Structure formats: C-alpha cells, structure tokens
Amino acid sequence: MTERIRIAIAGYGNLGRGTEAAVAQATDMELVGIYTRRDPESVQPLGAGVPVRRLDDIDAHREEIDVLILCGGSKNDLPEQGPELAARFNTVDSYDTHARIPEYFEAVDAAARKGGNVSVISVGWDPGLFSLNRLFGEAILPQGETYTFWGKGLSQGHSDAVRRIPGVRGAVQYTVPVPAAIEQVRSGSRPTLTTRQKHTRECFVVLEEGASAEAVREAIVTMPDYFADYDTTVTFITEEELRRDHAAMPHGGFVIRSGDSGAGDKQVVEYSLTLESNPGFTSSVLVAYARAAHRLSQAGETGARSVFDIAPGLLSPRSAAELRRDLL
C-alpha cells in the first residue's frame, strides 16, 4: 500500500470538526494535527490521539504535513491566512467571498508559487460544485440561461445580521427558494426573475426581555442588502425552541441551466443538493480536493488552483483505469 496522505487542519470550528470526520472516512489519508489559535487544551478533537497544537507553532511540523486544510472564515481569517500558509504548505480552503475571489486567487497564487506549493481555493459547494455546474452549463449549452437557487437552508451571514439588531437575544435565518420559480425554470421557459421572485427569507427570533417585537420585525424586514429586497417572515420563539428546533445546519440548492442546442431543442440540466449538514458536506468536498492538491504537488505543479483547473479523476483514491472501468 502506498503511503497515506498526511492531512492537517487549521481552525477548529464547525468546518474543522467536519473536516476531521471526513478525513476519518478516507482510507488513503490520516490526520496528523489540528492547529488552532485558541488554547490547544480547550479543544476537544473527535478522534482520540490527534495532536492539537498552536497555529503559531505549525512551522515546526512542516515536514509531517502533506496538505493543510484551512477551516477559518472568509471574512477575518482566510484573507491573511490563505496567502501566509500557502507560502509554507499545500493548502485547500473554502474562501467564499465571491466578489473578492480574483484578488484572493492572485495573493494565494503568488505565495504558493514562491513556496513551491499547490493551493486550491474556494472549494465547497458554492463556490465549488455549483460553480462547476455553472461552468459546464454554459460551456455545453452556450445559448441559454443559468439559474442558481439556494436553500432551504440556514444562512450564517443573515443569521448574524439579525443577531446584531438591538433587542435580539438569538436568531436563525433560513433562505427558501420559491417553488413556483424553480418549476418555471425547470420547464425550460427561461423567465427573468427578480430577487424577490427567487427566494424568501424566514427568521426565527428570540427577543431580549422587554424588547419590542414590532421594532425588531421592522428592523429586520427593512434591512438593506440582507432583507429589504425579499419577502421576509419573522417568527418569535423561545430560547428553548431555538435550541431544540434550530440547532442543525441544513442547506442545499439548485443550479439549473436551460438552453437550446444547435437545432433549437430545449435542454435542461439540473444539479441539486439536499444537505442535512452544510459544514459536513463542505468539509467532505475540501477533503476530496486535498487529495487532488497532494497529487498535483507530487507531480511538481505549483500555484493556486480553483475547481475549474482540476481534473475530476484526481479527487478519487481509485486509479484512472479503475475509474474508467467502473464509473465511465
């Protein structure tokens, strides 16, 4: 048997825990360390015997790590950590601030090239698998429209925005695609859809004692960018209900390409995800791309890559001949 790929994790929140569990499912990988900015003593890994260390000490372990999976957030962690760690390790991350991907790619690419490493950025489902399906859609059916719907699922950014409103003690926000819009798109009719026609937003809010439900509701539904352009419902619940009914992190969505092939025939391609756990799935994608990063690095490649640049066969532990025989 060939050597197992030695994986380390930087950052141990929901995504880090998911990554630890995903590595445990990969028979060709082993987890050699979890690196955190917190006190390592305060971190309890799922698996026994996995060393937890300070992120500041990671350089001492460079020779033990084939690929470092970055599990920090896109807002505060990755813009710095991505390039910094790409200079020293092969990395995979889930950077998801769509508008800033070009500059992030450039920064990581420069660092990875200098360090002789491979770094796969923006891996997950969106960006990631949804991006791939947008690309396949327009490359195969150049005359047509692509539609992306998200949900039903818990949106971290929108939940945080609600939590920042004065008088809110706790909250979650679900993004819900409008069924009629999906049906219209599936039918091949290629409608022009406004923001409001594509998704609704459902908020479940626990109020601080004495807070005005009406004022909080108003602050939510009029919030620019986040809610003003949507039909938003606000339901007030107890802290116990929040804990009991809204602790999971389901998500999902659809990418639909509706196009005409050359002779005018309507062709509809749909990709959809129904996820019980968003971080659980995202981390499974990260781990598959860590395998690809390792192989590209072994082949002598360097620099940043996105999912667009990676041959799908590199994601599988199986040989090219096996894949052709069993899956083609």
Added chain:
Amino acid sequence: MTERIRIAIAGYGNLGRGTEAAVAQATDMELVGIYTRRDPESVQPLGAGVPVRRLDDIDAHREEIDVLILCGGSKNDLPEQGPELAARFNTVDSYDTHARIPEYFEAVDAAARKGGNVSVISVGWDPGLFSLNRLFGEAILPQGETYTFWGKGLSQGHSDAVRRIPGVRGAVQYTVPVPAAIEQVRSGSRPTLTTRQKHTRECFVVLEEGASAEAVREAIVTMPDYFADYDTTVTFITEEELRRDHAAMPHGGFVIRSGDSGAGDKQVVEYSLTLESNPGFTSSVLVAYARAAHRLSQAGETGARSVFDIAPGLLSPRSAAELRRDLL
C-alpha cells in the same frame, strides 16, 4: 482575436448533424469539413459552404483540421475508426459500450500517442456527464450509494431490438424511470432496487399486415436482457401515428448520490437531464470537449483521455481569470 479552432466531422447521421449545429453556436470554432462513407453528393449539410468529402480522402486535409469529431456508432464504426483516426488527428468520440471502454481506451491511447495526438473518448452524457457525477459522488461522499436512472427517453438499442422481431414494421421504445423509486432515493433512504423496480419499458409498435399482435407482444416482453427483467407495455399504433408522435428523440435521466458525511449527516446530490433531443445534447458535449482536446494538444499533451482527466475550465472559451470572476 485568436484563430478559430478548425473542427471536422466524421460521420453524418443524427449525431453528425447535431455536431454541425453545435459548432455553429461556438464563436471560437469553425467547421472545415464533413467526412462521410456515403456518396458526398448525397449528403446535405445544414450550413451552406461546408465541404462534404469522402472519409477515405481525409488524409489530404490533415493540415486543415485541429480536431476531428467522430460521429459514428459504437457498435460498428468506432472500434475501428477510433484508433485509426486517433493516429492521424486529435479526436473526440462518444464511444458508449460501457463494458468495452477499457480496451477501447487502450487501443485509442496507443494510436494517439504514436501519432502525437490527443483523443477524448466516451464523451456525452452517459458515458460523460453522468460518469462525472458518479465520480464526484463517491469521491466526496465515500460512504453511500450511487443510483443512475435513465429516461423518460427513446432508447435506440431497444427500439432496434423490437424492430428485428418478425411481424414488426416499425417501433420505438421508451425507457421510463419509476417515480416511486426516484422519490425513495431522493429521500436519502438508500433502498436496494431491482432492475424491475427502477425502470419500466414502453413500446409503440406498427405491425406488418397480417402479423399477430399477441405473438409480437409475447416476443417483446419475454426477450432476455432487453425486456424480460422489466415491466413492459406494448401499444400497437399505425404507421402514421409512429411518424407523427414518435419522431423526436427525447431523453434524460438522473444520477443521485446519497451518502453520510463524517458525522453521520445525510447528504443527497442529484444531477438530472431533461433533453428534447438526445443527439442534440450529446453533440453539444462533444463540441465542448473538442475545445479541451485542442488546448491539450496545443499544450503538447498526447494520448487518450476521458472526461475524468480533463480540467473543466478547458471546456469554456473564456479565460481562467474570467471564469473565476464570473462563475466561481
């Protein structure tokens, strides 16, 4: 503007015509010739000014062709043509005899390497895009099951089998996925499904004068491999109805991966196609992979490839930076 990719087509049936139409949609390509084993005078291309020539004369035009798209059949044409033409041209084909893909790959690979060409085999939707989704499914969710459903769609092979029965003047066969089975799989329950539980088969048959409907029905529903393991319905229609109602070639299907990510959460990934024209879509996929074949050849690569070996970005006429900015 860069030079356009010069495409030629070998074989001018439904797939060849679809390919001609798909090349016309690609702004970075031009069709430089249609090559046929029939009398070129008998072939009427869709586009004015496209030269139609004898396949036997193709070597005289080697310098004008960047990629040759092979539009022959998998049973009689490609096993010979694939390796022969891969020795002289960059090629793309839709070889779809799943069980023989390994030997076909080896033969084409040897010829393409010797000739210094790139040949992408087994391109289309199954094999092709469905294969990719089977691969992504098991690479990302290694603990789970993959289900492939076909249809509703016209199956050429099964239609031919019915047409060979004595007393049958004309026939079409539709493969129909069982809705209850799809729903079960979508729910994440991972059932074990027999052949009969996954698909039904619907035949529409025109009888020869004086033929026995009962004998023909019996011959169909008991035919081993093709029908015996399925619930099959046979409907007798007139020749006019066959022409009027069954001339289109719709198809489609589903690839569903249902798996548990590391912490035990259920995750369901579904890819589905609803195609008004099977050859129209297959040829659109061929043309996108012809772009990739050209680029790989330009980069100095040689040998056979499958969809598993090709970075998705190579399918798009757009630059890597544009793709990251607009689609990632």
